[in-house]
Amino acid sequence: MQTPQLMTELFRLFSVEVEAVQAYGAAVALLGPGPIRDELALFGLEHQRHALALQEQISRRGYVPPEVQPDVKGVVIGALRPPQRSLTAEDVLAGMRGNEQLTGSLYAKALAKTLPNELREILARIHGEERHHLDWIERAISRRAWEASGASHP
Ligand SMILES: [Fe+2]
DSSP states (O other), X not given: OOHHHHHHHHHHHHHHHHHHHHHHHHHHHHSOSXXXXXXXXXXXXXXXXXHHXXXXXXXXXXXXXXXXXXXXXOXXXXXXXXXXXXXXXXXXXXXXXXXXXXXXXXXXXXXXXXXXXXXXXXXXHHHHHHHHHHHHHHHHHHTTHHHHHTOSOO
């Protein structure tokens, strides 16, 4: 991949990671204490690490990471903006599932392209963590984990 296309990919991934950090922050603020909130807080930290790793990849190529405006893409993250009604843990998990599906598909698209080996390794590792997030959220939804944890209401 030529440098401009590579930077477009890295900027897109960086932006989606920063948006994910914001979305997980919003999700954690909406949930009551319990294992679901703890896990989502952890995922938020992992997204922060991903954003930093991407920032480093952008900077070392002599570019500046883009300014990320919250909610610019109007993706599912938007569902977690100030709610008209109080969101349940199920709503929050469904929103985060949509975000993770989007994030995972962007990594899959990037990894389908020709990449420098070192960058491919970094993106593949991040993609693996993203798959873990999505798997965990899907399991939590299918098991209705909030009913056990009592975290349905903020
Ligand atoms: Fe994730």
